Amino acid sequence: MTYGIIGTGAVGGYFGAKLAKNGCDVHFLLHRDYDVVASQGLQVQSCNGDFLLKPVQAYASAGDMPKCDVVLVALKSVNEHLLRTLLPPLLKSDTLVVLVQNGIGLEEDVQQWFPGTSLAAGLAFICASKTQPGVVRHECFGSINIGNYSCPDPQRIEQLVADLCAADVEAHVVDYHLARWRKAVWNMPFNGLTVVMNAQTDQLLLNPATEQLVRDLMLEIVGAARHLGVTALDEAFAEKMIEMTRAMVPYWPSMKLDYDFHRPMEIHYLYTRPLQMARNAGRPMPKLEMLEAQLRFLEQNHR
């Protein structure tokens, strides 16, 4: 299969490089890092062993890219609107577009822009960052789950998972709604609270008041998701996420890094959209609404 990577940052760069290293035909769209990657390749410093991908099929413009069987979208969701112009050159009638992004409501929007296109969610569990142009540092984890949103051909999804596994990337097919909401159970409390409280995950769990707050926020999400029909999600999952986080090394989630580096935060898809869905369904998430308001304030006053 031919792969296109839109957004060659840490996540897009890592999964794309793994696929390409294993022989897949992968085409990378780059923006600021195009010159460096085109001339020096893509370097992956991984906990599982470093490697250099060179040459890289790199592009500075989506219009120059070939049609692809699978497109992995790993843009920051604050740039989601760019997909309206970036995606079309890569699309065939049966292209599978996988949104490897955080949040809720992404597939809904992209589907509206491209009604006939097959969409899936890519839920990445990876600690990775771009340390300099053309260099991805992979700290730990590295799996990706695929949830089918609107692909009529399940085999296409299976094939993607098979390619990933062959490239030594743990990958599974998961239920779309369950996977997106499960991820939200971790993302919504920790991304926002680490920004607002200026504290790492471990500090938040060490203080009894914020530990309970994290739990309350998680249970708001579980409650809303169940109300929206995701009944496989239960309260025990929140406890599991807290214990998992307690066992992790102290961590700054991506939103905190965005904030500290004065980049826009992914407030819309991480908060605004799921909050709207829950409210519209008659099951508001009041504490998460408060967190969203605090983030909106910080975003405006930090720039």
Next chain:
Amino acid sequence: MTYGIIGTGAVGGYFGAKLAKNGCDVHFLLHRDYDVVASQGLQVQSCNGDFLLKPVQAYASAGDMPKCDVVLVALKSVNEHLLRTLLPPLLKSDTLVVLVQNGIGLEEDVQQWFPGTSLAAGLAFICASKTQPGVVRHECFGSINIGNYSCPDPQRIEQLVADLCAADVEAHVVDYHLARWRKAVWNMPFNGLTVVMNAQTDQLLLNPATEQLVRDLMLEIVGAARHLGVTALDEAFAEKMIEMTRAMVPYWPSMKLDYDFHRPMEIHYLYTRPLQMARNAGRPMPKLEMLEAQLRFLEQNHR
């Protein structure tokens, strides 16, 4: 009437000095500032004209103070437990103790410690601060409302109000529960949010997200208070408080000053107690619960 002032800071100092200046017999309990005030008097720099109270009937120990007809308590409520030893020397069988403090639940606790004692709430509306030992700076406002909690003799309350008015202090008798909850409508949102967001009142109201958050917090309080029987409080009052605050000069509430100067914050009576009351009555205030948790975190991690 003989007056005792427990806690001669900005608030206790101001009201006590006004009464004494007008000829009332006022006895001041001081702690750190005793030497300065005993030798140099109490200086009030007021928007309505400066004055010096000298000599001051100052005491370093409550045990040395006379029995009083009225005791004004203006301690920070983080020290409420001290009243168990500070009050007894001043109490006669009919002494009226007025708690000029912020929060909910203060009279309940003090009544439990002194079951037979007459209690009232003093709701001060004043911008004042102690700028140095023995110096109170009074910026603006300066009224005080008295709400009877357990005084069987309404005349005693009337007499206090008359003494205050004679001393050029605007004072009214108000409904105890209504007054305490009305004050909470302003205190709970702005004290906590200015700390957590590190922003003044005007900034919070300029941002649409936090302006709505302030409104949501106020409406949680109105809803809980009404549920607890304070039906004279309505949603229009929240709007009025927002408009009043918008018209004020940018303001740092007392909790923010406490936080910045590494003093303990009045979290217990400003948040924990009203939150407990609302929760026990089956009408929780989720966003204010979150604010309390954030304050608890900051308190622990700031010291």
